Every structure is written in structure tokens, then in C-alpha cells.
Amino acid sequence: MKRKSFSRLLFEIFNAIFMSVLMLITLYPLLYVIFASMSDANELLKHGGKLLYKPLEFTLAAYKLAFKDNSIVTGYKNTSIILVIGVPISMYLSAVGAYFLSRKDVMFKKIITKLIMFTMFFSGGLIPFYLTVRDLKMIDSLWSLILPTAINTYNMIILRTAFEGLPPGLEESARMDGAGHMTVLFKIIIPLSKATLAVIALYYGVGVWNSWFNASIFLQRGNAKWPLQLVLRQILIQNDTASMTAGTDLGDMERVAESIKYAVIVIATMPVLCIYPFIQKYFTKGVMIGAVKG
Amino acid sequence: MVKEIVNQGVAINKTAFSYRFKRDMKKNYSLYILIIPVLAFYALFMYKPMYGVLMAFQDFEIRVGITGSDWVWFDNFKRFFADPYFKRNIINTVKISVTSIVFGFPTPIIFALLVNEISKKWFMRTVQTITYLPHFISLVVICGMIRTFVGSDGIITSIVNFFSANPVDESLLNNAKAFVPIFVASDIWQSFGWNSIIYLAALSAVDEQLYEAAIIDGAGRIRQTISVTIPSILPTITIMFILRLGSILSVGYEKIILLTNAFNAESSEILSYYIYKKGLISADYGLATAAGLFNSIINFAFVAAANSISKKVSDIALW
Numbered sequence: 001m002k003r004k005s006f007s008r009l010l011f012e013i014f015n016a017i018f019m020s021v022l023m024l025i026t027l028y029p030l031l032y033v034i035f036a037s038m039s040d041a042n043e044l045l046k047h048g049g050k051l052l053y054k055p056l057e058f059t060l061a062a063y064k065l066a067f068k069d070n071s072i073v074t075g076y077k078n079t080s081i082i083l084v085i086g087v088p089i090s091m092y093l094s095a096v097g098a099y100f101l102s103r104k105d106v107m108f109k110k111i112i113t114k115l116i117m118f119t120m121f122f123s124g125g126l127i128p129f130y131l132t133v134r135d136l137k138m139i140d141s142l143w144s145l146i147l148p149t150a151i152n153t154y155n156m157i158i159l160r161t162a163f164e165g166l167p168p169g170l171e172e173s174a175r176m177d178g179a180g181h182m183t184v185l186f187k188i189i190i191p192l193s194k195a196t197l198a199v200i201a202l203y204y205g206v207g208v209w210n211s212w213f214n215a216s217i218f219l220q221r222g223n224a225k226w227p228l229q230l231v232l233r234q235i236l237i238q239n240d241t242a243s244m245t246a247g248t249d250l251g252d253m254e255r256v257a258e259s260i261k262y263a264v265i266v267i268a269t270m271p272v273l274c275i276y277p278f279i280q281k282y283f284t285k286g287v288m289i290g291a292v293k294g
Numbered sequence: 295m296v297k298e299i300v301n302q303g304v305a306i307n308k309t310a311f312s313y314r315f316k317r318d319m320k321k322n323y324s325l326y327i328l329i330i331p332v333l334a335f336y337a338l339f340m341y342k343p344m345y346g347v348l349m350a351f352q353d354f355e356i357r358v359g360i361t362g363s364d365w366v367w368f369d370n371f372k373r374f375f376a377d378p379y380f381k382r383n384i385i386n387t388v389k390i391s392v393t394s395i396v397f398g399f400p401t402p403i404i405f406a407l408l409v410n411e412i413s414k415k416w417f418m419r420t421v422q423t424i425t426y427l428p429h430f431i432s433l434v435v436i437c438g439m440i441r442t443f444v445g446s447d448g449i450i451t452s453i454v455n456f457f458s459a460n461p462v463d464e465s466l467l468n469n470a471k472a473f474v475p476i477f478v479a480s481d482i483w484q485s486f487g488w489n490s491i492i493y494l495a496a497l498s499a500v501d502e503q504l505y506e507a508a509i510i511d512g513a514g515r516i517r518q519t520i521s522v523t524i525p526s527i528l529p530t531i532t533i534m535f536i537l538r539l540g541s542i543l544s545v546g547y548e549k550i551i552l553l554t555n556a557f558n559a560e561s562s563e564i565l566s567y568y569i570y571k572k573g574l575i576s577a578d579y580g581l582a583t584a585a586g587l588f589n590s591i592i593n594f595a596f597v598a599a600a601n602s603i604s605k606k607v608s609d610i611a612l613w
Binding site for chain 2: 008011012015016018019022023025026027029030032033045048049050051093096097099100103105106107108112115116117119121122123124125126127128129130131132133136147148149150151180181182185206209210212213217229232233235236237258261262264265268269272273276277280283284287288
């Protein structure tokens, strides 16, 4: 093995320390939230804004309160419905669209490609979009969170790039045997692109999981249909924990509300944190495919 | 003989539109049927709103729609430009954008260069996994965390107070001067890892032979970085930078909505937030659509300019 020079060694040590600090800066806020969520509300208040290294007087009281009313459970349920219905719709439309965009000898491909790409750079804007959805009578329906955002053009372009990169031989021989577009797409292209399709499905899934804005403007009557993120906004941003702290002493309410917020963040982020390490490499792959053709 | 020539004439005329159209329909009809729902999506949710832009020139009334509303031509635009907050909103938008370019653009590049120098594979992977993580946390949760951390009892407030000459006992978000730093710093925290992926990809594609040649020429590590590494990823940096400049006036409203309050409005109210407020809260559809159209056109102009510069400089273009 080649010996490293002293300066190189020094650099590597400093680099490793620096990277460790960066990891700490990234992780600590999340750890803090976890510790705070498991701490006693009064102790947390006394502790003030100082750093936490472990939960203070370990308790799960905040979690019990967070589940006291079922808005979080309802939020989870609604988000799941949108995921289960929305992601397959998005995948179907994107795959079909990407297949079309990847064809070579289709007469209207050029003009349709241009019309689709144009929407990436110019849009009608927020108000006409809102009124369009309203005109379609989708207000207060979960469809308003599925159909208007069903295709993400950028995701579709990534898929197209992947389809274009497939070896043409298989498709050509299928065509010789008289296979039509349906057969080529569903029997050849899609089975060959499973990995990329999985990446895109994950992208759509994360998009649905994180979105809250459309729900906030389209779901106007009550919170029964709110997705998780909108429920979270009510609790974390608009400070509405009344239904959870009901029955608590007035003086305690504010303190308890803080703990509940930490618990709610943990409850809502846990699923992502738990599956993230296993799927991270797929996300990265998507960025790489996208980068090939900006 | 004459007949044959005529026949040939017909046969050669394969470029005629009707001929090509018929042939294309025969061959690709199933493809066109397949993409009907895709086209319907774009027509309904992308192009119909573009038609709705006509509202910008109307005294729009929701009951009668575009066909029934009165045309006021440029009145909405005049009102928009005459708004006492117009200048402030533009300045705030540019301020947030420029600050995030200055601090947020170089960060992932430097980070990628340093990650690339890590020699232990497992350590590299750990660093990547952890720093990409915040990208996947929802904006609502991020903003909830920001609000608690910079709150009167928050951990960031107490750190700031520790170093500050005059400590505060209220949320840092109530201080208009602190808004842009909070907004941009949290953005960098959330995205520097994820944004570094594209540079790491470019770095891993650098030809090893270039390094070998540099070593033979007696170049040390720093020299190699300056003469080989950076020039190799410069095209990626250029295109990313141009794209970033293209989106200078398109700061989104989502994070603003989640962080704004009456005390920081002075620096948090930006163009897109103004459109949201006028249109969806005050229901002044005509004015909000006019402001939105103004924003869309400016954004498009910036992207188009960025694209043509990129084409000249690096041969890389979006269209």
C-alpha cells in the first residue's frame, strides 16, 4: 500500500471531523425533537432552550395526548387513500406519456412534446388553476388532490430518458412478430424498466406524502378529508392543540401543547425515517437519470 | 407509357400530408388512443388555466365566468403596479433569491468536493445517507421545527442569545431582520446534501487517467483539484448556476405561508405570497391573475435568457 503524506493524513482527519460535524448538525434537530417529545412537559419548560442529550424524566404522556382526538389517525387514513389511488394513476399516465415521447416515427410527436415541455416553463398561475379545479366540481373531494397533479412532467421526462436508453433489439423483434404499441409498452418496455419505474413511484409517493397546499385551498368544508400534512399544519403552525389538551389545567395547556407538537412531529415523520435508509439509493438513482438529460 | 409516368408521380408523392397522416394513423392509432388521458390531463390542468389568464384583463366575476365578465384591459395591472407594497414585494423576492444563491449555491459543490475526498467507502455512504435525509422531511414539519426552535424558549434562540449583546425573549420570527437568514439557512440545512448528488455524479465520471497524468506531471492534491477536478465538473456547475439564475423571481409561497406573521411581513411578503393572498384570501381574482401573469412572464423571460446564455457558453440547453 502506498504511504500517505503527512499533509494528506492531516487533511483526511480534518475532513472526517468536519463531515462528522455536518452529520451532527443534520441529525441533532431531529434527535432534539425525539428527546423533547419523550420529556416531561414541566421539566422541559424549566430546562429552557438548552441542549438535550436524553429525554428529561422519560414519559410518553405527549403521545397519549396526541392520539386523544383522532385527527392524526384521520390524516394518516386520508393520505393513505390518496397514495393508494393517486400513485397508480400517476404511474400509468406517466408511463404511457413517456412511451409516447420516446417513440421515433410518430407524426404528431414533435408538436405534442413541445406542448408538454412548454408547461414546465409557463403556467396559468395559481388563481386560474384554482378556478379550473373549482369549475370541475372537485372542491371538497379527494380527487382535487389526485387528478390536477397526476402528472409531474419532470418525472415523465426521467421515464422517457430511461425508455430511450433501452436496447432497441427486443422491441424490433417484437414488432417483426406483429406486436402493437400496447404489447410493446406493457410486455417489453415496462418489465425492462422496473427499477426506474420504482424510483418514479417513490418520487410520486413522497410528493403526495409531503403536499399540503392544494389540500388547504381545495378542501374547504371541515377537516374530515384532510391529509396528514394539513392536520400537522393546524397543530404545528396554527398552534391548534385545543382538542388534544382539553381537560388540562389552563396553566398547563401551553406547556403541554409544546410537548404535543414534538410528539406529533415524531409521529408524522417516523414512517419516512424508518423506510428512508432502505430506499435512499433509489432516489439517488433518479437524480442521476435526470441529470443525463437536464 | 404515359400512364406509367403518372402512376410514378402519384407514388413519389409520399410526402403529402394526407398520405403521411393516413399512414401514421394506420400504424400508430393505438398509440394515440393510449395517450388520450395524458393529453386530457394537459388540456384540463395546464392549458385551461392558461386560457383562464384572460381574467387578468377582466373585472372577473365568478358567477358569470370569463365569457360574461367585463373587459377592463390593463386596469388590473395598473392596480398591481400602483400597490404601495409592489416594490417591497419585488425587493423581498429578489433578496431571498439572491441570498439563497450566494450561500446556497456553493455549499453543495464544496460539500461534494469534500465528500469525494473521503477514502473510506462506508464513511462516504454514511455521510451521504444522513445528509440527504432532511430532503424527505415535509415542509410543514420543517417549518413546525423552525417555529419551535426559534421560539422564545427555542434552542436556536438561546444559542443566538448566548452570543448576542442584547438577548431577546420573543420568537426570532417576530424580528423582520432575522427572517431571510432563517428562511435561507433552513433551506440550506434541508437541501445541501441532496443538491450535492448531481455534483457527486459529475465527480465520479471524471476520467482517472487525467489524475494519473497530473501525478506524473508532479501535481499535488491541491493542484489536482484545481487543474483536474474543478474543470471537469465546471459544465455541471455552469448549467446549474444558469438554471438557478433563471428562477430568481420564482420563490414559492408555501414556506412563506408557513413562516410568515404580522411582525415579519415587512421582509417575508413576496410576489407569490401576494398573489396567494389577493386571489385566494381576498378573492380579488382579476388582480391576482394579473400579478400571476406578470410573475409567469418574468420567470419565463429569465429562463429563456438563461437558456440562450447556456447554449452559447456550454452547448447545453433546455430547448
